[in-house]
Amino acid sequence: MNNQEQQHRTIAVIGLGFVGLPLSMLLISKGFSVIGIDLDETKIKSLKAGNSYISDIKGETIKSAITSGSFRPDADYGLIRKAEAVIICVPTPLDDESAPNLDYVTKAAESIREHLQKGQLVVLESSTYPGTTKDLVKPILEKSGLVCGKDFYLAYSPERVDPGNKFPIEVVPKVVGGATDACRDQVYQLYTSIYQEVVPVTSPETAELTKLLENTYRFINISFINEFAMICDKLGVDVWEVIRAASTKPYGFAAFYPGPGIGGHCIPVDPLYLQFIIGKKGISSDFIRLSEEMNERIVRYIAERSLQLAQKENTTEANILIYGVTYKRNVADVRESKSLDIIEKLVGTGAEVSYHDPHVPELRIGGKTFFSQPINSETLKDYDCIVILTDHAELPKELLLQYAKVIFDTRGILTDSSGNAKVVQLGNGLSQPCHPSAENE
DSSP states (O other): OOHHHHHHEEEEOOOSSSHHHHHHHEEEHOOOOOEEEOOHHHHHHHHTTTOOOOTOHHHHHHHHHHHHHHHEESOOGGGHHHHHHEEEOOOOBBBBOOOOOOOHHHHHHHHHHTTOOOEEEEOOSOOOTTHIIIIHHHHHHTTTOOOOOBBEEEOOOOOOTTTTOSOOOOOEEEEESSSHHHHHHHHHHTTTTSSSSSEEOOOOOHHHHHHHHHHHHHHHHHHHHHHHHHHHHHTTHHHHHHHHHTTTTSSSOOOOOOSOOSSSSTTTHHHHHHHHHTTTTTTTHHHHHHHHHHHHHHHHHHHHHHHHHHHHHEEEEEEEEEEEEESSSSSOTTTTOHHHHHHHHHHHTEEEEEEOOOTTEEEEETTTEBBBBOOOTTTGGGOSSEEEEOOOOTTOHHHHHHHHHEEEEEESSSTTTTTEEEEETTTTHHHHOOOOOOOOO
């Protein structure tokens, strides 16, 4: 089916955040009309004005979609009556006890139920534990009096949006699992008109667990390489050189790189969803528990090393600048960012802490508001240590190398070729000179 044939087909997307908004623009590019539902009035006003709050989506793209009438952002769930399919992309955070908080999913499902139409397809894309689609969403929707698999269709498809990654969304294979065979057929038919490859699996639980496996795999391996970096520090060996050497093996090894802890919505959260659901079965994962502990330990380690490198007898005299507070490069996303925890740790010691991030003009940490500080040849001289936590493309390498007193590079992206700055990399053997390192993606 071509774009012209699809232009009168309407899809409702619930949640216009880092997943829902890119998905909406993808659907529009494929010829669909999109009703975007979000209860955040600030987002709705921004979108209606043709503005984007996500760096991967240009304002011109939003404006064009609004002007053409192919995109209608709104807070009114009643509009979903006009859609052939409803795709749920709401947040699934952790609560204060690190257990799944499915309030957004529950409220979305309840709101959809009030307007659910015969023949509609509902797809949950929010990251969650296996069983959510059939055990939580399905009973809520069936309270409408409609029967799943007969009157409406229900499926799960894990989102694979990676903010800041220019890899086109539609070329990433899409896993889908239906609550019934008929549900699987419906979601497969729709998604093959959107994505280049669709991978059907036998159940929503399989699809839900697929996402948890993907991110738990990364969580465990990144946590391990951070521990390995600390080991290399103690052994006086450069972890970056070790990784480069190991990467020459053409099989059996996948490179992971050290950094200041794991952030973002998915990688540090999804494994805890898995730990939660298996806990209900009376089992647990030691790997996940240990990885979670390591993700906290690396925060303490980097804070302590930063203070050591500032070379002040009293921590209250240390003046430290953090470069980069987002959880990954080239995005304006601080969700679960360990940079915030590191800043809080440093402030707790009495150190004077500032930050610079071209994507984040201000932050609120521990009840205190911080503003991104300018960096230039004069301001850099005031800091006892510059700590690179996020390797944005805008990183002024030459300026830092020339004017900084000490640089603690947790991303392995700087070399000390200028001779004017002392660069210490995470895992390069404590205070040993650094070596050229591989690109840290």
